[in-house]
Amino acid sequence: MKKTGSLELIKNINRSLVLEQIRNHQPITRAEIAKRLNLSRSTVSLIIDDLIEKKFVVELGFGDSTREGGRRGMKLGFNPKxxxxxxxxxxxxxxxxxxxxxxxxxxxxxxxxxxxxxxxxxxxxxxxxxxxxxxxxxxxxxxxxxxxxxxxxxxxxxxxxxxxxxxxxxxxxxxxxxxxxxxxxxxxxxxxxGERWRGAGDNADDVVLIALGTGVGGAIIANGELVLGHRSMAGEIGYFITPEEIRQGVVSRPDQFGAFEDKTSGTALNKYGVTAEELFERYEKGDPDTKEIVESFIVEMTAAIANVASLLNPEKVIIGGGVSESLGSVIESIKKKVDECSPNKTAIELARLGGDxxxxxxxxxxxxxxxxx
Missing domain, CATH: 3.30.420.40 (ATPase, nucleotide binding domain)
Incomplete structure (x- = not known):
């Protein structure tokens, strides 16, 4: 049973590797796949025949003949549908x-x-x-x-x-x-x-998402995998706290907003009597009443992202959630300040997928x- 299971595992791994080669390097021939993966032509052909039968792979027509005039190979492509x-x-x-x-x-x-x-x-x-x-x-x-x-x-x-x-x-x-x-x-x-696959993450392997909505959430992707933490609660950036808040006796409880959340979430920004969108629009137009509020927000975001960059060294930090759609006027300021505050450089992007x-x-x-x- 152990030997059979091991053989089946190897078959599954080889199938995934072959499909990945086709997906990433299409159009590609059986011979090219076998050479890239150091697998036998017969093994690759068996896998590809199965993938074609299941419609994951399609034949795209013959490629060019070799320089020596050899037989042209059939080009293969991935069928996303x-x-x-x-x-x-x-x-x-x-x-x-x-x-x-x-x-x-x-x-x-x-x-x-x-x-x-x-x-x-x-x-x-x-x-x-x-x-x-x-x-x-x-x-x-x-x-x-x-x-x-x-x-x-x-x-x-x-x-x-x-x-x-x-x-x-x-x-x-x-x-x-x-x-x-x-x-x-x-x-x-x-x-x-989602942002890593089809949005601002551009398939980077090390990404941190900061979601600014009604509250504030976070997610960590390292080496292409989600980091969940001991109790599946990694990324709770809303509970970031400063030394000054500790001196003030601020206490974090799971049923309440965290200290960082209380300063940067949509709920926190709405307490000034306007929506987050209106707040940042007024700031962009030079409204003096919003200057201190928005600049304080920029500082809070800078500190959080700089600390994330220093700790996790992500390739990208993505700011998402409903509030992110209003940050066009301040994102460059945040990028500049983070660059000054952490030696670990990271690309900071606004989310592209929105609510999707x-x-x-x-x-x-x-x-x-x-x-x-």
């Missing part, structure tokens, strides 16, 4: 559902008001799939993002105050209703994967889990 994934981002006020091909191209998308009963969520997803312009049999996986903390060993949703759920095995309740595997994760973590990041990232996560398993 061979399979699809569903992504669901469950927020406090809305559920966003998306369907993409294997390259992350969205072919169907729908937003609905949030429902808090699990059977209603299942029904909404089933209805979404039924209306999709794709045969449901071609859907291979679904990812679901939830604002909450998951046990990384059991997958149980430990706590989601926004949805009023605690200690719920969401996977166990949702997956039996669908003919494909279902994977769940924290919404900010999945948004980071969570659903797109849920699909990226599901595809990643399928490939690894």
């Amino acid at each position: 061979s399979a699809y994934g569903v992504g669901v981002d469950i927020g406090g006020t809305k559920i966003l559902m998306a369907l993409t091909d294997l390259d992350g191209n969205v072919v169907h998308k729908e937003k609905r008001p949030t429902v808090f009963e699990i059977p209603a969520v299942i029904e909404a997803i089933q209805d979404f799939i039924a209306q999709a312009p794709v045969d449901a049999e071609r859907i291979i996986a679904m990812g679901i993002g939830v604002p909450g903390t998951f046990d990384k060993n059991t997958g149980v949703l430990i706590d989601s105050p926004a949805l009023g759920l605690h200690g719920v095995n969401l996977k166990g309740e949702i997956e039996p209703h669908f003919p494909f595997p279902v994977f769940l994760g924290n919404d900010v973590n999945l948004a980071a994967l 990041a969570g659903a797109i990232g849920a699909i990226a996560y599901a595809f990643q889990q399928i490939q690894e398993q």
Whole structure:
């Protein structure tokens, strides 16, 4: 049994390596793949025949003959429309559902008001799939993002105050209703994967996302993998605290906003009587009443990002969430100050996917889990 299992593992690894070569270097021939991977031509051909049969790979026609006049090889390409994934981002006020091909191209998308009963969520997803312009049999996986903390060993949703759920095995309740595997994760973590895959991350392997919305969240990707931490709570940047706040007796509790969150979130900025968008618009126009508020925000963001850069050395720090859409007038100031405050240089970008990041990232996560398993 052990030997059989090992052989099957090797086959799966080789299949993934071959598919990766085709995806990254198309058009490419069997001979070129065998040479790149140091595998036999027969092994590569068997794998490719199977991938063609499953429609993951297509033949693109014969390439040029060799310089010695040898037989022309058949060029191969990746077929992103061979399979699809569903992504669901469950927020406090809305559920966003998306369907993409294997390259992350969205072919169907729908937003609905949030429902808090699990059977209603299942029904909404089933209805979404039924209306999709794709045969449901071609859907291979679904990812679901939830604002909450998951046990990384059991997958149980430990706590989601926004949805009023605690200690719920969401996977166990949702997956039996669908003919494909279902994977769940924290919404900010999945948004980071979405930005890395199809947004500002540009597939960088080391990325930190800072999500400025109603509250403040964070996610860490290192060496291409999410960093979850001991209790799956890594990235809680909202609880960053300064020495002065410690001297003032500020206490951080899980059921309350953190110190950093209290200064930079949309909720914190709205306490000045205008929306975050209006606040930054007035600042850009030179309104003196907003100068101190916005410059304090810039300093807080600079300190947080500089410390993140010094600690984690990410290639990119992405600022997302609803507030990020209003930061065009201050992002260059933040970049300049961070560059001065940390020797670890990092590219700082505003998110590109907007509200779609969570659903797109849920699909990226599901595809990643399928490939690894």
